């Protein structure tokens with residue numbers, strides 16, 4: 511795939527997308543956001559790909575929406591903007607996305623991280639929702655997702671002060687799975703992605719769907735949803751293979767069927 515603002519490539523059954531506007535800390539202009547979604551959707555639709563990695567380049571994962579682009583926009587431009595539909599496309603990716611956060615993840619960059627499913631961060635990475643400093647608020651899920659991850663009081667503090675937090679603080683609050691040295695971020699993301707890629711892709715996709723459902727349903731509805739999804743997996747060949755392999759004391763070979 512050929513792009514201007516991102517790089518995308520595959521490594522066996524893992525698809526990688528790297529935001530590549532390092533001179534502006536990978537600020538999310540509309541064009542880069544469209545490109546990264548296109549690449550992720552191509553991977554999502556490709557049966558040969560089982561997990562994706564999203565990362566940045568240079569000093570940042572992404573320093574958020576492109577302020578140069580936003581400075582020219584009024585409310586009507588925002589209401590007519592394709593951005594909300596793009597965030598919705600991000601939310602609808604069915605395969606897991608591992609975020610490899612190599613540097614700043616601020617504003618829309620932090621919101622992008624929170625759309626991912628597993629987060630590996632460099633110990634030098636910085637997270638935050640600094641929109642308040644430029645007279646706005648998070649507009650791509652920050653007030654909602656950060657509150658669900660961190661709780662009311664941490665979300666209030668981070669969003670109302672706009673301060674940056676370290677990777678260690680983000681890990682302690684549950685926003686990050688693992689903190690590693692900067693040079694190991696991508697390798698650790700690869701290791702996790704490959705581990706997931708070896709599982710039954712249908713079971714992985716179903717588990718992701720159920721976990722995300724937990725965030726926007728009452729428990730009883732989520733439990734019903736999970737029960738039906740669980741039963742449905744008993745119709746797959748991967749279920750037969752997984753259990754047979756266990757009984758025969760050999761590693762399973764999942765086909766995604």
Ligand code: CO8
Nearest residue numbers: 534535537573574575576577578593616617618640649650
């Ligand atoms: N937009 C545009 N350009 C940016 C952005 C940005 N968000 N962040 C950094 N840059 C540019 C700088 O202007 C600078 O360019 P130049 O060299 O031409 O002056 C270059 O990147 C390097 O940045 P700095 O010189 O500022 O580097 P520092 O190390 O001094 O500081 C910081 C790094 C702290 C990350 C600083 O750049 C900063 O505060 N950036 C802005 C962070 C921010 O406020 N992000 C939130 C933006 S609002 C938002 O994300 C709302 C999301 C809503 C939905 C999104 C829809 C797509």
